[in-house]
Amino acid sequence: xxxxxxxxxxxxxxxxxxxxxxxxxxxxxxxxxxxxxxxxxxxxxxxxxxxxxxxxxxxxxxxxxxxxxxxxxxxxxxxxxxxxxxxxxxxxxxxxxxxxxxxxxxxxxxxxxxxxxxxxxxxxxxxxxxxxxxxxxxxxxxxxxxxxxxxxxxxxxxxxxxxxxxxxxxxxxxxxxxxxxxxxxxxxxxxxxxxxxxxxxxxxxxxxxxxxxxxxxxxxxxxxxxxxxxxxxxxxxxxxxxxxxxxxxxxxxxxxxxxxxxxxxxxxxxxxxxxxxxxxxxxxxxxxxxxxxxxxxxxxxxxxxxxxxxxxxxxxxxxxxxxxxxxxxxxxxxxxxxxxxxxxxxxxxxxxxxxxx
Numbered sequence: 001x002x003x004x005x006x007x008x009x010x011x012x013x014x015x016x017x018x019x020x021x022x023x024x025x026x027x028x029x030x031x032x033x034x035x036x037x038x039x040x041x042x043x044x045x046x047x048x049x050x051x052x053x054x055x056x057x058x059x060x061x062x063x064x065x066x067x068x069x070x071x072x073x074x075x076x077x078x079x080x081x082x083x084x085x086x087x088x089x090x091x092x093x094x095x096x097x098x099x100x101x102x103x104x105x106x107x108x109x110x111x112x113x114x115x116x117x118x119x120x121x122x123x124x125x126x127x128x129x130x131x132x133x134x135x136x137x138x139x140x141x142x143x144x145x146x147x148x149x150x151x152x153x154x155x156x157x158x159x160x161x162x163x164x165x166x167x168x169x170x171x172x173x174x175x176x177x178x179x180x181x182x183x184x185x186x187x188x189x190x191x192x193x194x195x196x197x198x199x200x201x202x203x204x205x206x207x208x209x210x211x212x213x214x215x216x217x218x219x220x221x222x223x224x225x226x227x228x229x230x231x232x233x234x235x236x237x238x239x240x241x242x243x244x245x246x247x248x249x250x251x252x253x254x255x256x257x258x259x260x261x262x263x264x265x266x267x268x269x270x271x272x273x274x275x276x277x278x279x280x281x282x283x284x285x286x287x288x289x290x291x292x293x294x295x296x297x298x299x300x301x302x303x304x305x306x307x308x309x310x311x312x313x314x315x316x317x318x319x320x321x322x323x324x325x326x327x328x329x330x331x332x333x334x335x336x337x338x339x340x341x342x343x344x345x346x347x348x349x350x351x352x353x354x355x356x357x
Contacts, residue, residue: 001028002026003031003047004031004050005049006034009059026120035058037060037062037066039060044074054081055083083104160188167290168291183221183225190224208250252276255283258275259298269284269287283295303336304325311345311352
């Protein structure tokens with residue numbers, strides 16, 4: 001059983017949370033409550049607590065101060081934060097300290113309580129195997145169709161979460177566009193996506209040094225994705241203007257910009273490594289690790305993307321397009337284009353014009 005402590009200076013908020021959440025359905029029990037961080041620490045000195053729900057804004061000792069102290073004093077304790085939208089900066093700082101999740105007080109009444117606790121329980125039991133659920137019976141009945149649908153949606157969410165966390169989307173335009181499209185089309189709750197974006201971007205902030213805060217008027221999946229598109233553009237603008245080559249992430253982003261600019265020319269890994277002041281072998285190693293692609297594969301993708309734009313925007317011949325993106329042999333270019341898109345260049349252009357009519 002997961003032992004829970006509720007910490008909030010608002011007595012009604014504490015009582016409300018304790019009463020409305022289906023704790024027992026998710027192997028949880030509320031063992032106590034506290035009106036501020038100091039009282040929470042006193043309680044935890046005398047009682048075993050596994051999970052703490054903590055409000056960030058409290059007198060005497062704030063939620064952030066409590067998290068910092070508890071992290072040192074009770075290293076096995078896990079936390080979920082309660083916050084309002086205007087506290088995004090504090091929420092992101094809390095994520096960097098390892099909190100499991102956050103619950104927006106503004107949206108608490110409209111959220112699915114079962115899903116909130118289920119998500120938290122999964123993270124807790126994943127970290128504490130001895131609390132895992134009993135193994136299923138050998139002859140368990142087949143799940144109902146709606147359970148299958150739920151399972152498929154959860155699997156899709158896990159895949160999306162993994163891809164957003166990989167950060168390949170930051171470097172690879174094709175990966176980013178595809179991931180945005182899948183996220184908008186998936187049956188994902190805005191609050192869940194919001195939490196994921198905050199965790200992903202808080203990890204990047206220490207390296208990118210660009211504040212990331214979802215605007216308060218972002219209230220659906222599409223607006224959150226559009227905001228992330230804008231954030232990514234701002235990252236590239238900052239990197240392009242920066243003379244800094246000491247940071248690996250920044251250097252690889254500079255390499256990506258250089259590849260985009262020079263993709264139509266003869267370009268080798270040595271050229272790009274020199275541009276970002278790295279040895280060829282170290283550059284190739286870092287490039288593959290951060291982008292998920294080898295240099296040659298990435299260059300090929302960039303050239304095919306450039307070719308797609310030219311095929312859509314001009315009426316020039318296939319040979320001209322091939323030459324414009326760095327290929328003197330139009331047959332070889334058509335072969336590579338087909339490998340990437342499963343269409344010949346002429347078919348791609350015809351398909352685009354058909355959609356455009």
